[in-house]
Amino acid sequence: MFTQQLQSVQGRSANLYQDTNTAVQPEADMLLATLKELDTASKTLEIVTEKLFEQTQKLGNVQVRLREEYKRYQDLLNFIPNAYLVTDTQGKILSANRATASLFNLQQRFLVNKPLVCFIAIEERQAFRSQLNQMHTSECDYVQEWISRIQPRDCEPFEAAITVACVRDVKGKLTGLRWMVRDIHHIS
Template sequence: MNLDMFPQQLQSLQGRLANLYQDANTAVQPEANLLLAALKELDTASKILEIATQKLFEQTQKLVNVQARLREEYKRYQDLFEFIPNAYLVSDIQGKIQSANHATATLFNLQQRFLVNKPLACFIAVEERQAFRCQLN
């Protein structure tokens, strides 16, 4: 079953059920054929919903697995970033520090939490800031 087609299939089924309901309301005495047709439509709807539910469950499981792998990779990256002996930091395009490792904090003699959101220019000698900003741009 193609989940992209599911909304159209469900809408079509709902239309058929509405027609059956209309036929049942207009008939003087509901006929066995009408009841049988309605039951077949409901059976079809039940099977479609069961398949769609299974597909959604499988997709959800895949997403959960991907999320777990991404968390593991992120943790691995964070550990490598944090414990590498060289000073490393991540900044945005304006030069504002987004994160810094332990070696960077040691180099600047500050706690890591105080480095985050600080402009890199603060750590550049005043006479060299103009050149730094030009190179950053």
């Protein structure tokens, strides 16, 4: 629609230009110069509009590829055999794979926004919170590992190996945590 309006302005400008060639001189010269400037500006605007349209198409293509990559990433995470989840810095679950849902005995969609501490056995929650606080004060990005008792929903608690790593932004600020939880109560 914008392109059609631009072409219409260019057409009217060309008609005015032709009419000005037959007009009286000083006013005609000034009008002629103005129309030339308008013509140049409209041509520039047309070129910019075409470039903007091309960039918009490219951005649309990039968005499609990003959505495909995100879906592929989500699919890969869902098929990891261990529980894998991401939390904010306070331990609130932001995303979790299918293995996490199975291990915690709760549908995947209900895990989001739940505090991870809800799935730690009551007697170990204080120690878990201490470990979480250590992650906040530590400047290191090393992976921490410990054993804890997991309390799935409506099931008996069991021993699990927990691995956690910091997620930091480009300025080094802690923005989240990545967790891997492995059931070790069947391992001898």
